[in-house]
Amino acid sequence: MHLQIEPEDFVASYNWAQAISAPILAVSTNSPMLLGRELWDETRIALFRQSVDTRISGRALRDREPRVTFGRSWVKDSIMEIYKEDISRFPPLISIDITEDSHVALENGQAPKLKALATNNSTVYRWNRPCYGVNGGIPHMRIENRYIPSGPTTEDEIANMALWVGVMLGRPEKWDSASEMMDFNDVRRNFLKAARTGINSQFIWEGREISAQELILNEFIPLAEAGLKKAGVESSDIERYLGIIRRRTHSHTxxxxxxxxxxxxxxxxxxxxxxxxxxxxxxxxxxxxxxxxxxxxxxxxxxEGGLFRLPVWQVMTSSLITAKSHDPATLVSSVMRWMNIHHMPVENEKGEIIGLLTLSHMDKYYETKTSEAVTVEEIMIKNVRTIDPELSVEEAMKLMKEERIGCLPVVNANGLVGLITAHDMEEQAYGKSV
Structure with a gap:
C-alpha cells in the first residue's frame, strides 16, 4: 500500500506514519496462528523479522539493527537520513547491471531512476518504507505501508486502506513536529504491543495511556473522515468503509x-x-x-459422520511426549501416569521411531521383574507398526484391528509426526472433548 508524498512534507508525513502504525495495525490484525499454534495477533510481524534476519547470534553484544525494522528514531531533516543509514548498516544482498549515469541524466534535465538505491532499499524491510520512483519522467516520493495484513475480505482490505490514507491526510498540525509529541521508544513499543495483542492493546499516546478501541473510535476515525473529505472522497464511500472499521472495533478483528x-x-x-x-x-x-x-x-x-474418510493427520495427536532408549524405565512410567499417557513412542536423536511403550506392557513387565535399574530399551516394543499421515482413518482402524494394537505412530519422510489411538478415534466419532 503506497501513498505519494510531497517532498517538502516528507519528514512530517513519515514521522506521522510511524506514530499511527500501532493503532492502525491493532484494528487490522488477521494472522494469529502458525501451523496450528496461537501466537501473536499479527504473527507476520515477528515471523518475517526472524525469517530474514541476517545477524549472527554469536555477536549478540553488538547493537545491530535487523533488516526487518521499525526504525530507531524520528526522521529530522530529509529522506536521505534513512537512505544513508540503510546503506551504511546493510551490505547489498543482490546486484544488478546499471547503465544509467545519474549525473549525466541530471545534466540533461532528466530525473535519474537511481536503480542501485532502489535495489538496496528493496532489501531493507522497514514497516513504513520510504520509496523514490520516477513515473512518466517525473520523480516522486512514496511511503509504503507494509504492516497492514491482507484480508479477511476485499472490503476489509479497502476499509484498512481508507483508514490509513485518511489518517495520513488528516494529520493534525501539532504533529508536524513529532519529537515534541511523543518519545520514539513509546511509538516503537506501541507497534510491538499491537502486533502481540491487537485491538486489546493499551498504548502510550501523546503522554497518556489509552486503549486501542478508544483511540480508533474517538480520534482516528474522525481524523480519517476529515482526511478523506479533504482528498475529495465521496461521503457515501467514507461512511461505507470507515463504518466497517467502526463495527469491527466494536465486534471483533x-x-x-x-x-x-x-x-x-x-x-x-x-x-x-x-x-x-x-x-x-x-x-x-x-x-x-x-x-x-x-x-x-x-x-x-x-x-457429523465421515470421520473414517478423513486423513490420519487431521485426527492424530501431534503434541507428543516421547522417550529415549537410554531413559530410566521407572521415570518414563511415572511420566506416563502423571500425564495420563497410555502410549509413548521411543525415538532416537534424529526423530526416528525405534520403539513403543504402553502402560499395560510396562505393568506386566514389573509384575515379574523386581529390578528398577532398567532402561527403556530393555522394555520397549521394537517391532512397531506405523502409518502414513495421508492415509485414511478407516485404514488406520483396519490396521489396528488386524494387528490387535491400540495405537499407531504416524510417520512421514521426516520422521515421527504424531500418534493415533483407538481411544482418540472413539472420542472423535462421538464428538467428545479431546
Missing amino acids: GSQWTVKSFRNLRKTHKNGEARVKLTEAMYANTKSGQTIDSWKVIEPVQK
Missing part, C-alpha cells in the same frame, strides 16, 4: 474471530481437523460478501 473459532472447534476436534474446519468457514464467509465484523464465531458442534 480477523485475529479475534480466528482464535475464538479455533478454540471452540478444538473442544470437539483434533488440531488438524479443526484447522480444516476453520479454513472452510473462512472460505464460506469470504464468499458470502460479509465483512469480518459480521462473521459469526464458530460455536462448538457435534461432528
Whole structure:
C-alpha cells in the first residue's frame, strides 16, 4: 500500500506514519496462528523479522539493527537520513547491471531512476518504507505501508486502506513536529504491543495511556473522515468503509474471530481437523460478501459422520511426549501416569521411531521383574507398526484391528509426526472433548 508524498512534507508525513502504525495495525490484525499454534495477533510481524534476519547470534553484544525494522528514531531533516543509514548498516544482498549515469541524466534535465538505491532499499524491510520512483519522467516520493495484513475480505482490505490514507491526510498540525509529541521508544513499543495483542492493546499516546478501541473510535476515525473529505472522497464511500472499521472495533478483528473459532472447534476436534474446519468457514464467509465484523464465531458442534474418510493427520495427536532408549524405565512410567499417557513412542536423536511403550506392557513387565535399574530399551516394543499421515482413518482402524494394537505412530519422510489411538478415534466419532 503506497501513498505519494510531497517532498517538502516528507519528514512530517513519515514521522506521522510511524506514530499511527500501532493503532492502525491493532484494528487490522488477521494472522494469529502458525501451523496450528496461537501466537501473536499479527504473527507476520515477528515471523518475517526472524525469517530474514541476517545477524549472527554469536555477536549478540553488538547493537545491530535487523533488516526487518521499525526504525530507531524520528526522521529530522530529509529522506536521505534513512537512505544513508540503510546503506551504511546493510551490505547489498543482490546486484544488478546499471547503465544509467545519474549525473549525466541530471545534466540533461532528466530525473535519474537511481536503480542501485532502489535495489538496496528493496532489501531493507522497514514497516513504513520510504520509496523514490520516477513515473512518466517525473520523480516522486512514496511511503509504503507494509504492516497492514491482507484480508479477511476485499472490503476489509479497502476499509484498512481508507483508514490509513485518511489518517495520513488528516494529520493534525501539532504533529508536524513529532519529537515534541511523543518519545520514539513509546511509538516503537506501541507497534510491538499491537502486533502481540491487537485491538486489546493499551498504548502510550501523546503522554497518556489509552486503549486501542478508544483511540480508533474517538480520534482516528474522525481524523480519517476529515482526511478523506479533504482528498475529495465521496461521503457515501467514507461512511461505507470507515463504518466497517467502526463495527469491527466494536465486534471483533480477523485475529479475534480466528482464535475464538479455533478454540471452540478444538473442544470437539483434533488440531488438524479443526484447522480444516476453520479454513472452510473462512472460505464460506469470504464468499458470502460479509465483512469480518459480521462473521459469526464458530460455536462448538457435534461432528457429523465421515470421520473414517478423513486423513490420519487431521485426527492424530501431534503434541507428543516421547522417550529415549537410554531413559530410566521407572521415570518414563511415572511420566506416563502423571500425564495420563497410555502410549509413548521411543525415538532416537534424529526423530526416528525405534520403539513403543504402553502402560499395560510396562505393568506386566514389573509384575515379574523386581529390578528398577532398567532402561527403556530393555522394555520397549521394537517391532512397531506405523502409518502414513495421508492415509485414511478407516485404514488406520483396519490396521489396528488386524494387528490387535491400540495405537499407531504416524510417520512421514521426516520422521515421527504424531500418534493415533483407538481411544482418540472413539472420542472423535462421538464428538467428545479431546
